[in-house]
Amino acid sequence: MLSADIASPAWSWDLVGDFRLMWSYPFMVNAFRAGAIVAVVSAAVGWFVVLRRQTFAAHTVSTVAFPGAAGAVLLGVGAVYGYFTLCVAAALVIAALRGGGDREESALTGTVQAFLLACGFLFIALYKGLLGGPQAILFGTFLGITAHQVTVLLGVSVVVLAVLALIGRPLLFASVDPQVAAGRGVPVRALSVVFLVLLGAATAEAGQITGTLLVFALMVIPAATAQAVTARPAASLALAVLLACAATWLGLIAAYYSPYPLGFFVTSFAFAGYLLALGLRALRGLLGRVRVPLPAEEAAR
Template sequence: MTGNPSLSLDLVSDVRQLVAFPFMVNALEAGTIVAVLAAIVGWYMVLRRQSFAGHTLAVMAFPGAAGAALAGLPTALGYYVACGAAALAMGGRSRPTMRGYRTETATIGTVQTVGLAAGYLFLSLNTEVLSGFETLLFGTFLGVTQNHVLVLLAVAVVALAALALVARPLLFATLDRDVAEASGVPAGALDVGFLLILSVAVAATSQVTGALLVFALLVAPPAAAQAITVRPLPGLVLSVAFGLVIVWLGLGVAYFSPYPVGFWTTAFAFGLYVVVRVGVFVGRGGARAAWTTRRGGWVVASPRAGS
């Protein structure tokens, strides 16, 4: 249809189209902030094997926003209160394993179930919220204002500063909990503290991506980065780079297509993860192609065999 933005072979011209509108500038700024925040916090989340806990916090953003709207309060407040309360409820409710990770217990699943039920209850009690139901679940990059960007920036700075303060002991406790505790590291307090930081990251990101799509930025970039390298600093840098590429591509392609930003963001996140995993597998020679025949069956030998 005449007047619709169209993609051309001139990249500079296309970028100029994107930044010609204030709403797209706000979307790019907000997307950049949440991509960096989610990628860094998500890197620790994936390393600690707390993806289920992160998903539960993302789900809790939905009843938080719906409940705040029902009470006549800012939805942003609902995001933070609900996610923070869920983090406290889950903190310390899991048992340590031999490698220092925290197994996810029925408490996390219970919190998630109650949160979903509460969210639907709040929606049924407030019909006005139904008009923004899709926004709560799938977000809206294009509805972000300059004030939202500033608030997101402030929250991201505080969350990342808090994470920086506990980064080394948190990494120590994650990799070897027993030794860390023997060295005086308060592993239990770090568990709760990290969940609170994660809840802030989820609440901030959910305001842009929605409660359901926040997981795309929280898991895919860190998981792809850790598939490439286990070293902390390079892994964090890669995670941030992947997150930025996903958000920028998602916003750019959505601007020139009739499909929503959330779809493109999630699609690029999934595609990136698949490409990285396949690339790493092929780069290592298909598990070094170490196939051996044993007792009439095919067995994959250890990747380190023969090295």
């Protein structure tokens, strides 16, 4: 979405010229760089989110990203700092609440979500400067991505991926069978807290591309698609990263040539891939039920 007052560029059959023109704008170069960084981190963390069945936690953290960004703008600092501060804080709160019962945890989380969302809209209303409304924060945009923001995203991504690689094997063990992992001496509780912090950082990154309401487009859908295609951890994780990058870059191209929000396109491409994966799995299962006669059976006939 370029602007409400500027018509979107027209697509032509000169694909090379179209891409050269698109990448001649610094904000589009920054958008593709940031998109690649965010896609890789979101897919890697999201793969464990799906495996650990913590999609509700990801939704909770993404929800509080909106008041974090709005509050940072109100205070006169970059929205990126608001994203990371409140998302990581929310992840720590969720980690603290996980010690209680599921019912108490859900009630407290829902209450905090509702209050913080109301605070976010209050911050938007109190802001007296030039702000295009909450749409960009909620549904994503690529216009505000600067070179400094790309640098911040890259720095955070390196830290997140390094920590995830360090705890990857015990985290996989604890995610598949936490009771056996605890019996083998794996620090399941500590791993859960560290992973939730990584989830907060990854959600803050993804929210700047897809918007805070559509974080699942990069955090959950590619990972769910990859795990529907293959059960091999390494292949599934690599496929999730490829799908997230494809959805992000295709979404950026589509948003550049249309007046609609970036988050809509990223979500649509990711969801289309998920539906395709489910269709292929159903077809594979249907073909597997078709019994092929063995040569000995054919000879007996």
